Amino acid sequence: MAANLTPIETRAQDVVFVTQCCFQALQDRLPFAWPAPPHVSPSPKKRYRSHYVYPGWEDLRADTAWERLSDFDLTLRIVDFDPLRPVLAQLLGWTSAQGQVPFDPVSIFLLIGWQITNGWNRTETLRNIRHPRYADCAERFGFEACVIG
Numbered sequence: 001m002a003a004n005l006t007p008i009e010t011r012a013q014d015v016v017f018v019t020q021c022c023f024q025a026l027q028d029r030l031p032f033a034w035p036a037p038p039h040v041s042p043s044p045k046k047r048y049r050s051h052y053v054y055p056g057w058e059d060l061r062a063d064t065a066w067e068r069l070s071d072f073d074l075t076l077r078i079v080d081f082d083p084l085r086p087v088l089a090q091l092l093g094w095t096s097a098q099g100q101v102p103f104d105p106v107s108i109f110l111l112i113g114w115q116i117t118n119g120w121n122r123t124e125t126l127r128n129i130r131h132p133r134y135a136d137c138a139e140r141f142g143f144e145a146c147v148i149g
Helices: 007-013 015-021 023-029 063-068 071-078 084-091 105-118 122-130 132-141
Strands: none
Touching (some): 007 015, 015 023, 084 105, 122 132
C-alpha cells in the first residue's frame, strides 16, 4: 500500500520529519535568510523607488492565517529576501550610484515571482499590483508608497 501514497502523504507519515519541520519547531529559527554568497559588495544605489523590508512571521501564530495564505504568501513570511539585494544589484550590472533612482531589485524579484506564480503577463501584473485587492502584496514587496507602471 505504501507504493500508492503521494509524496505529501509519505512525509506526513514520517513522525521525525513532521516533528522537525512543523511550524512550532521552526519558529525559533525564523526568518530564514535568503542564502547569498559571502563578500558580495553592497548595492551602489543608495535610494530606491520601492524598498522591500522583511515583514515578519508573527501573524502565522494565528491558526486562521494558515487557511487564507497561499504558498507564496507563506514564503514571504518565512524567508527574508534582504540578503538577495546586493546579488541582484551585481547581476543587474549596477556599478555606480549615478543615474535614475531604480526600484529595489528585491521588490522587482518578488513582483516577478508573484507574476510567474499567478501566470499573469506584464500588463496583468502591473494592473493587479495597483488593485486594492492586492494592497497587502504591494506592501510586502515594498511598493506601498510608490507608483508602479
